[in-house]
Amino acid sequence: MPHTYEYPRAALTVDCVVFGFDEAELKVLLIQRGLAPFKGKWALPGGFVRVDETLDEAARRELAEETGLQNVFLEQLYTFGSVDRDPRERVVSVAYYSLVKLAEHPAAGASDASDAGWFPVATPPKLAFDHADILETAVQRLRGKVRYEPIGFELLPAKFTLSQLQHLYEAVLQGELDKRNFRKKFLATGLLVPLKEQLRTGANRPAQLFKFDTKKYQALKKRGFSFDI
Amino acid sequence: MPHTYEYPRAALTVDCVVFGFDEAELKVLLIQRGLAPFKGKWALPGGFVRVDETLDEAARRELAEETGLQNVFLEQLYTFGSVDRDPRERVVSVAYYSLVKLAEHPAAGASDASDAGWFPVATPPKLAFDHADILETAVQRLRGKVRYEPIGFELLPAKFTLSQLQHLYEAVLQGELDKRNFRKKFLATGLLVPLKEQLRTGANRPAQLFKFDTKKYQALKKRGFSFDI
DNA sequence: TTGACTTCGTGTTCATAATACACTTACAGT
DNA sequence: ACTGTAAGTGTATTATGAACACGAAGTCAA
Numbered sequence A, B: 001m002p003h004t005y006e007y008p009r010a011a012l013t014v015d016c017v018v019f020g021f022d023e024a025e026l027k028v029l030l031i032q033r034g035l036a037p038f039k040g041k042w043a044l045p046g047g048f049v050r051v052d053e054t055l056d057e058a059a060r061r062e063l064a065e066e067t068g069l070q071n072v073f074l075e076q077l078y079t080f081g082s083v084d085r086d087p088r089e090r091v092v093s094v095a096y097y098s099l100v101k102l103a104e105h106p107a108a109g110a111s112d113a114s115d116a117g118w119f120p121v122a123t124p125p126k127l128a129f130d131h132a133d134i135l136e137t138a139v140q141r142l143r144g145k146v147r148y149e150p151i152g153f154e155l156l157p158a159k160f161t162l163s164q165l166q167h168l169y170e171a172v173l174q175g176e177l178d179k180r181n182f183r184k185k186f187l188a189t190g191l192l193v194p195l196k197e198q199l200r201t202g203a204n205r206p207a208q209l210f211k212f213d214t215k216k217y218q219a220l221k222k223r224g225f226s227f228d229i
Numbered sequence C: 001t002t003g004a005c006t007t008c009g010t011g012t013t014c015a016t017a018a019t020a021c022a023c024t025t026a027c028a029g030t
Numbered sequence D: 001a002c003t004g005t006a007a008g009t010g011t012a013t014t015a016t017g018a019a020c021a022c023g024a025a026g027t028c029a030a
Helices: A055-067 A131-148 A151-155 A162-173 A179-188 A214-222 B055-067 B131-148 B151-155 B162-173 B179-188 B214-222
Strands: A003-005 A011-021 A026-032 A046-048 A073-080 A091-099 A115-120 A192-199 A207-212 B003-005 B011-021 B026-032 B046-048 B073-080 B091-099 B115-120 B192-199 B207-212
Touching (some): A011 A055, A011 A073, A011 A131, A011 A151, A055 A073, A055 A091, A073 A131, A091 A131, A091 A151, A131 A151, A151 A162, A162 A179, A162 A207, B011 B073, B011 B131, B011 B151, B046 B055, B055 B091, B091 B131, B131 B162, B151 B162, B162 B179, B162 B207
Parallel strands (some): A011 A091, B011 B091
Antiparallel strands (some): A003 B003, A011 A026, B011 B026, B011 B046, B026 B115, B073 B091, B192 B207
């Protein structure tokens, strides 16, 4: 059933940059395109926005369809509207970025996409369309955001050690951090709850496990809370 | 000449939040709608994106057509995609915000819009569509941005006094700032160039005029420059 | 069981930046 | 020359960020 308009219209899509962290480096979830254009190339998960769904809904739907991910942190990033970013026709894409706990989502492929996989953000494969630009924009946004909002917890398991948290920050911010200062500052926020468990990882002293105090953070945020790592 | 597609498509628009500063408070430029829906209501300048122009180009074009503004600071804000934000049909709008020197643009109305005017950001009139949401989002963005990038200079005349600059920051951040500390910090950045002129404003001591050192700022920004007022 | 190895965990000092705070100066008008 | 108004200026205190080294707890192998 065709649809007709007085003026030509751009197609509208959403694309999602899904970040994960694997204890050592920051990764991004890509899918291999099953259809032309760029068939066989790696790309960000995404697809067309339906007229009866919001942009957020479209992003969540595509994420679920193409990667199986649900109930994840998802936030609008930027809208990309170069005239020639899609070789077929004019396509404007609203990009989102998402943070997921990598351990819980090893790399499930799904229907639309022939395959999916995690790639290092630092050395991604060649990407379809302008997805390299989108990825770069998302990385910059993540770097900015992680400094004043504790979104890093979305990337870690529910129980984590201070070393894991520090390694995450070092991966995102690309630099070494002083262990004592890092722990001091983070513990001072009062957002880390020490658990009665420890994590044994081999021939060394076991590490204290913590969880993130989400409720306390929500309360602090409402009062206008500043955070700076 | 009609255009037909296999699936229904949303219309795509841009809307611009244009900020100005009049020595006392922050203002926003609105136009009175000449056409339904919301005919006669105040709204943000904006309009439909053409298929052969980028989003930035569309924003600049609409700004020029509806307000006469050209060569202004303009940056993408957020994309609004609620299903019912336009009563006619599905319309997705990419919002931009702009900073202009109010003195140079007293309030020129133009073709599409029956009238244009500056309104206090704190007490705007009832706005068409979801433009109140867009305005609110833009104000929050401006507040965030002004703290770590010296974008305030886009709102001031080329020559300004430190008091004017401080009043601008006070208006944006909604709070009083200490005069000595403010001057100390800002002068310490080295981004203010004292001129050989003074500004006489009445029965009091004249104020030193400054200009902003754009080139020095660009250079500092490239090197990764942090700024915090 | 002892020694080697690895990661965890902890305090203090110093330098820098943020804050609080009050009076004099220059001008216009009467 | 007196008054009113906004501009301009310095110091002392406090809080924050940065630098820095070693003992503790565990595993493994000789």
